[in-house]
Amino acid sequence: MRSGFVTLIGRPNVGKSTLMNRLIGARIAITSNKSQTTRHRIETVYTDERGQIIFLDTPGIHKAKNKLGDYMVGVARDSIAEVDLILWLIEPSDYFGEGEELVKSFLQNVRKPVILIINKTDTVQEDALEACRARFSQEYPFTDILCVSALKGDNVSHLLERLFELLPEGPLFYDEDTLTDQSMRMLAAEYIREKTLKYLSQEVPHGIAVEIEAYHERSDGSADIEAAIICEKDSHKGIIIGKGGSLIKKIGTEARKDLEELTEAPVNLKLFVKVKKDWRNDAMFLKSIGYSKKT
Secondary structure (H helix, E strand, O other), X not given: OEEEEEXXXXXXXXXXXXXXXXXXXXXXXXXXXXXXXXXXXXXXEEEEOOEEEEEEEOOOOOOOOOHHHHHHHXXXXXXXXXXXXXEEEEOOXXXXXXXXXXXXXXXXXXOOOEEEEEOOHHHOOHHHHHHHHHXXXXXXXXXXXXXXXOOOOEOHHHHHHHHHHHOOXXXXXXXXXXXXXXXXXXXXHHHHHHHHHHHOOOOOHHHOEEEEEEEEEOOOOXXXXXXXXXXXXXXXXXXHHOHHHHHHHHHHHXXXXXXXXXXXXXXXXXXXXXXXXXXXXXXXXXXXXXXXXXX
């Protein structure tokens, strides 16, 4: 049996959450085409006859502009010290810019295996992959470089094989049927926020948080949930609600369906909108809605 912890790091929107979901075979982390979708460290668990891998999905590494950004980058940086193996995800490009330099700086003095994962291989030709491989090989002594398509699942099984080869021998850290360390309250908040990312454009989604104000689960698995969508501006409140409440209803309906699919039980979800100006720089509020480091 082999077991260990593997973190996924990289710039925003390179497909870390999509790859993690693909690896474990379940949709735990929310995904969208907008940057900085992942805000928390999310642990998921993959177990088979070879052993167990605990994956740490982390926020995209970027230049922080507020306290929320500081927290997100800190989560990604701290995960590097806590794991046995690191996956650095990139898009298939030979461009090595400021964002890549920032990720590279986090790996200085790291004495553990680092695998470069070139994701989104379904979007480019082979010559582009080779150029990308050659460019990044000059920047860091990677243990291996693998090409995958998280969206389509190409070469993901080979990646799992390679991880088990590199991880140390050890016991299972979680029960075999465990998929994630996330509570249902946290998953509910994330599923709601995923729908706001889907339907809101420009700067609005980045200024949104979700606070679960009430969560009551019955013995049959069904649940009553009340949640507040937090935004930073009065003008955004009307946008989120939509004409005649149409948009917030759509957000709630889709989030409820996802939660019911996950729990295999009925969910009664009530949403409303609150305005809290500059909440991304309010340390106490950030802590109250779960943006605080694990100890």
